[in-house]
Amino acid sequence: MDIDKLFSRGKELGIEEMEVYMAEKCSTKFKVYKGELENYNLSKEEVLSLRGIHNGKMGYSYTERLADDSIDDLLFNLIQYAECNEREHTEKLSAPVEIKRKSRINRLKLYEEDRKIAFLKSIEELAYSMDERVYLVEDCDYEEYERSIYIKNTKGLELKDSYGAGIINLSVVAKNGEDTQTGYIHRVIDDLSQEYKNDLINEAVRDAINMLDACSIPSGDYKIILRNNVAANLFSTMCPVFLADVIQENLSLMKGKVGKKVGSDLLDIIEDPLMDKGFSYRTFDDEGTPTFTKYIVKNGVLKTVLHNNKTAEKEGVNSTGNGFRISHKSSIGVLPINMYIEKGSYSLEEMIMSLEKGLLITDIQGLHAGINTISGDFSLSSNGFLIEHGKVIKPVNQITIAGNFYDMIKEIQALGDDVRFSTPGIYYFGSPSMMIDRLTVSGN
Amino acid sequence: MLDKNIIEDIFNAVISNGGDFGEIFLEDNYTTEISTIGGHIEKGMSGRDFGIGIRIFDGLNSIYVYTNDLSKDNLIKMTIKATMVLKKSKRDMVLKFDNPTRPYIHKFSILPRNIELSKKLELMKIATQGAKNYGREITQVQVNYIDQEQNVLIANTEGVYVEDKRVRTRMLIMAVAEYGGQLETGYVGPGALMGFEFYDTIDIEEYAREAARIAKTMVYADYSPVGVMPVVIDNGFGGLMFHEACGHSLEASSVAKGVSVFSNKLGQKIASDVVTLIDDGSIPNFWGSLGVDDEGKKTQKNVLIENGVLKSYMVDKLNGRRMGIESTASGRRQSYRFAPTSRMTNTYIDSGNNTKEEIIANTEKGLFAKQINAGSVNPATGDFNFSLSEAYLIENGKITKPVKGATLIGNGSKILMDIDMVANNLKIDQGYCFASSGAIFIGAGQPTIRVKSMTVGGREA
Numbered sequence: 001m002d003i004d005k006l007f008s009r010g011k012e013l014g015i016e017e018m019e020v021y022m023a024e025k026c027s028t029k030f031k032v033y034k035g036e037l038e039n040y041n042l043s044k045e046e047v048l049s050l051r052g053i054h055n056g057k058m059g060y061s062y063t064e065r066l067a068d069d070s071i072d073d074l075l076f077n078l079i080q081y082a083e084c085n086e087r088e089h090t091e092k093l094s095a096p097v098e099i100k101r102k103s104r105i106n107r108l109k110l111y112e113e114d115r116k117i118a119f120l121k122s123i124e125e126l127a128y129s130m131d132e133r134v135y136l137v138e139d140c141d142y143e144e145y146e147r148s149i150y151i152k153n154t155k156g157l158e159l160k161d162s163y164g165a166g167i168i169n170l171s172v173v174a175k176n177g178e179d180t181q182t183g184y185i186h187r188v189i190d191d192l193s194q195e196y197k198n199d200l201i202n203e204a205v206r207d208a209i210n211m212l213d214a215c216s217i218p219s220g221d222y223k224i225i226l227r228n229n230v231a232a233n234l235f236s237t238m239c240p241v242f243l244a245d246v247i248q249e250n251l252s253l254m255k256g257k258v259g260k261k262v263g264s265d266l267l268d269i270i271e272d273p274l275m276d277k278g279f280s281y282r283t284f285d286d287e288g289t290p291t292f293t294k295y296i297v298k299n300g301v302l303k304t305v306l307h308n309n310k311t312a313e314k315e316g317v318n319s320t321g322n323g324f325r326i327s328h329k330s331s332i333g334v335l336p337i338n339m340y341i342e343k344g345s346y347s348l349e350e351m352i353m354s355l356e357k358g359l360l361i362t363d364i365q366g367l368h369a370g371i372n373t374i375s376g377d378f379s380l381s382s383n384g385f386l387i388e389h390g391k392v393i394k395p396v397n398q399i400t401i402a403g404n405f406y407d408m409i410k411e412i413q414a415l416g417d418d419v420r421f422s423t424p425g426i427y428y429f430g431s432p433s434m435m436i437d438r439l440t441v442s443g444n
Numbered sequence: 445m446l447d448k449n450i451i452e453d454i455f456n457a458v459i460s461n462g463g464d465f466g467e468i469f470l471e472d473n474y475t476t477e478i479s480t481i482g483g484h485i486e487k488g489m490s491g492r493d494f495g496i497g498i499r500i501f502d503g504l505n506s507i508y509v510y511t512n513d514l515s516k517d518n519l520i521k522m523t524i525k526a527t528m529v530l531k532k533s534k535r536d537m538v539l540k541f542d543n544p545t546r547p548y549i550h551k552f553s554i555l556p557r558n559i560e561l562s563k564k565l566e567l568m569k570i571a572t573q574g575a576k577n578y579g580r581e582i583t584q585v586q587v588n589y590i591d592q593e594q595n596v597l598i599a600n601t602e603g604v605y606v607e608d609k610r611v612r613t614r615m616l617i618m619a620v621a622e623y624g625g626q627l628e629t630g631y632v633g634p635g636a637l638m639g640f641e642f643y644d645t646i647d648i649e650e651y652a653r654e655a656a657r658i659a660k661t662m663v664y665a666d667y668s669p670v671g672v673m674p675v676v677i678d679n680g681f682g683g684l685m686f687h688e689a690c691g692h693s694l695e696a697s698s699v700a701k702g703v704s705v706f707s708n709k710l711g712q713k714i715a716s717d718v719v720t721l722i723d724d725g726s727i728p729n730f731w732g733s734l735g736v737d738d739e740g741k742k743t744q745k746n747v748l749i750e751n752g753v754l755k756s757y758m759v760d761k762l763n764g765r766r767m768g769i770e771s772t773a774s775g776r777r778q779s780y781r782f783a784p785t786s787r788m789t790n791t792y793i794d795s796g797n798n799t800k801e802e803i804i805a806n807t808e809k810g811l812f813a814k815q816i817n818a819g820s821v822n823p824a825t826g827d828f829n830f831s832l833s834e835a836y837l838i839e840n841g842k843i844t845k846p847v848k849g850a851t852l853i854g855n856g857s858k859i860l861m862d863i864d865m866v867a868n869n870l871k872i873d874q875g876y877c878f879a880s881s882g883a884i885f886i887g888a889g890q891p892t893i894r895v896k897s898m899t900v901g902g903r904e905a
Contacts, residue, residue: 064494
C-alpha cells in the first residue's frame with residue numbers, strides 16, 4: 001500500500017494527523033512424530049493498523065488486505081470510530097525520536113533448516129529413551145518467527161525494528177497399566193544448545209513419569225511450594241493488575257498503591273523489554289517511546305505501574321514505554337514485554353527439605369477461568385506432590401488449591417534461584433519457585 | 445474470490461512435488477470488535493481480515509502455508525518451498541472442478557458492515573445503562589461488541605469447490621459489583637449466527653440486568669463449601685461441562701493417535717443410560733453453526749453418545765485418514781492462519797425425563813451450579829476443571845444461599861457414569877473454544893442435570 005497516498009487521502013477527508021503501524025511476520029513451524037516430519041508450516045504476513053485524529057478525537061482501523069483499494073475503507077472506519085470516541089484524554093501522536101538501542105541478533109537464523117529438524121528429532125528420540133513408561137511423545141514441535149515493526153506518522157516519526165525467537169513445545173504421555181499422566185513444557189530458545197535440550201526433556205518426561213499413580217488427598221490448609229512454572233503462569237494471568245489502563249478503570253486492587261507495601265519484603269518484580277533471552281525484544285513501543293528496564297515492585301513496595309502516553313498523562317507522570325498493541329486489530333493499550341520476579345537464594349530441593357508438611361504444586365489448569373483477576377480470588381485444579389519431613393512422599397492429583405493473589409504475595413516466605421518463564425502469550429512472565437505460608441486445598 | 449487458474453496452478457505445484465491432496469481456504473472477513481467501559485468506547489476497531497491458507501497432505505504428513513500476499517508469484521513460490529520438504533516426485537492426478545457452489549443453509553438479512561458504528565455503540569450504551577440501573581452495588585460495566593462477515597472459498601484436489609458466508613453477532617456484558625471492599629462480576633453473552641437483525645429478536649436490556657443480578661448476588665455471597673458432594677448443574681451453558689469432560693476427548697485430534705481416554709471405545713458403554721450427547725453444526729442460525737465446515741463439507745447432526753453408548757467421534761479429514769473413517773464435517777479453524785482440525789460446533793446433552801424441580805427436591809444436600817464461567821481439560825488423562833460464576837447451596841431439597849469461588853474438578857470417563865438425573869429443559873448458549881486450530885465459536889448446552897458426587901474446590905476448608 002502506498003502510505004503517502006493514504007495520508008494525503010486522509011487529509012482530504014479532514015483527518016488532521018495519522019499514523020500507520022505495519023507488522024510483517026514470517027514464521028516456520030514443524031513437528032516431528034515417531035521419527036518423521038509430520039507437519040511443516042510456513043507463513044508470511046503483512047498487516048496494517050491506522051490511527052488518526054479527526055475533529056480532535058482519535059480513531060482506529062486495520063486491514064490485512066494491503067492494496068490501494070483498501071485505503072477508503074481504512075479511512076472511513078477510522079472516522080466512524082473517532083466520531084464515537086467520547087474520551088476527554090486523547091492520545092497524541094509522537095514527534096520524531098532517536099532510538100539508540102540496536103536490534104537483537106537472532107542466532108537461530110544461523111542454522112540450516114535441516115539442523116533444526118535433526119535437533120527436534122533427537123529430542124523426541126531421547127524423550128522415548130528416558131523411561132519405558134513413556135507411551136507417546138504427543139507434541140514435539142519447533143516454531144521460529146521473525147517480526148518487524150514499522151511506524152510512520154504525519155508528524156515525521158519513522159521507526160523500524162525487528163526481532164525473532166524460537167519456541168519448542170514438548171508434551172509427553174506416560175502410561176503405567178491403566179493410569180495415564182502427562183508432562184509438557186513450552187520454552188523460548190535462542191540457540192540449538194545441549195542445555196536447552198536436556199532441560200526440555202527432563203522436565204516433560206519427569207513430570208509425566210513422576211505423576212503416575214497420583215491420587216487425591218484430604219481437604220485442608222497446607223503449606224505450599226509453587227514450582228517456578230506454576231508461579232510464572234499464575235503471575236502471568238494476574239499481570240494486568242499492574243497495568244495503568246486496567247487500574248484507571250477500577251478493575252485492579254493495585255489502584256492507589258504506588259509507594260505502598262503490596263507484597264513480602266522478598267518480592268522484586270522487573271519489566272525488561274530489552275532482555276537478552278526474552279520472547280520479544282523491543283527498543284521502542286508502538287507509540288514510538290523508547291523502552292527501558294524498570295522495577296515495578298522493589299522489596300515488596302509498588303514502585304510504579306506500567307503506562308502508555310495516555311494513562312501517564314492522566315496521572316501526570318511519564319510513559320514507561322509500554323504503549324503496545326496486542327495485535328494490529330487492537331488499539332494502543334498498556335502491555336509488558338518481558339516481566340519477571342527476581343530470583344531468591346534457595347534451590348527447590350532446599351525449599352522441599354525445609355518443609356515439615358506441605359505440598360509442592362507442579363501444574364495448574366484452568367487459569368483462564370479459575371482466577372477472578374479483579375478480586376484476586378483463585379481456585380485452580382492442580383497436580384503436585386505431598387511432602388512430609390522434608391521428603392517427597394507421593395504424587396497428588398484431583399485437588400484444587402485456592403487463595404487470594406493479593407494475600408498470597410504478602411505471604412511469600414522464600415524464593416528459589418530457578419526463574420522460569422510462563423508459556424509465551426500476551427503476558428510473558430518469569431518467576432522462581434516460591435514458598436507460600438498457606439493455601440486451601442480441596443481434595444477427598 | 446480468487447481466479448480459478450491460480451487455484452489450479454497452486455494444485456499443480458502441490459501434485460508436482462509429491463503431495464497427494466491439496467486444499468485452499470481463502471478468507472475475506474469484515475469485522476468489528478469494540479469494547480466500552482462505562483459506556484465509553486475504549487478499545488477495538490473495524491477492519492478486514494484477508495488471506496489464504498494452503499494445505500497439502502502426503503499420506504499422514506501435512507504441510508500448511510498461509511499468507512496475505514495473494515500475488516500468484518508468492519503463492520506458487522511458497523507452495524513450492526513448503527512441498528520441497530516432502531522430497532517426493534510427481535503424483536498422477538487429474539484435477540476437475542467447475543464453478544463454486546454455495547450451499548448456504550443459514551439466512552442473514554442485515555449485514556453488520558452496513559450498520560454505522562454509532563448504532564452499535566448505542567446498543568452498548570443501552571446495555572451499560574440497563575446493568576448500572578440494577579443497583580447501587582454495580583460500579584462498572586464493560587461491554588464487548590463483536591460482529592463478523594466471514595466469506596470463505598474452499599477448494600481441494602478432490603473436487604470440492606464451495607463458498608460459505610458466516611455472519612456472526614454477539615454482545616458480551618460484564619457487570620462489576622462492589623460491597624465492603626469486595627469486587628465480584630456477573631457476565632452474559634448472547635450471540636447468534638445472524639446479522640444485525642439478531643437485536644430485533646432479543647431484549648438486550650434484559651440480558652444486562654441478568655449480568656448485574658449475578659454480580660450483585662455474588663458480592664453478598666459467602667465462599668462455597670469444599671469437598672465431595674452431589675452437584676446439580678442448571679440448563680444452558682452448564683453444558684460446557686460436557687464440552688470439557690468428554691467433548692474434547694471425542695475429537696479425532698486426540699482419538700486418532702490413541703491418546704484419548706475414549707480411543708477404541710466405539711459401541712461401548714461410556715456414560716450412564718440417561719446421557720445422550722449430540723454435536724450439531726447445522727442448527728439454523730446458532731452461534732456454533734456453519735454452512736459448510738472449514739474443509740468444505742456440509743455440516744450435519746452427529747450423535748456422539750446415545751443412551752450412554754459411544755456412537756461416533758468428531759472427525760476431520762486428516763485424522764479421518766489416520767483412523768480410516770469419513771469426516772463428520774467437524775474440521776474447523778479460527779482463520780486462514782490455522783490448519784483445520786476436528787472441533788466442536790453446538791454440543792449438547794439431549795433432554796431427559798425428569799423435571800428441574802424433581803432433581804432439586806431429590807437432593808438432600810449439595811451444590812446448585814447455575815452459571816458456569818469457563819473450564820479446560822487434559823484429553824489424555826480426562827482430568828477437567830471449570831469454575832462457577834453463580835452457585836447456591838442445596839439444603840433439604842431446596843436451593844438456599846448463594847456461594848462464590850467454587851471450582852468443579854473431575855475425570856471425564858468417571859463423571860459420565862455418575863450422571864443420574866437429566867431434566868427436560870434443554871437450552872443451548874454461546875461461547876468460545878480455544879485449541880490448536882485457534883479460537884472458534886461454539887454452542888454448549890444441556891437440560892438441568894445431576895452428578896451424584898463431584899469434587900468442589902474453593903477457599904473455605
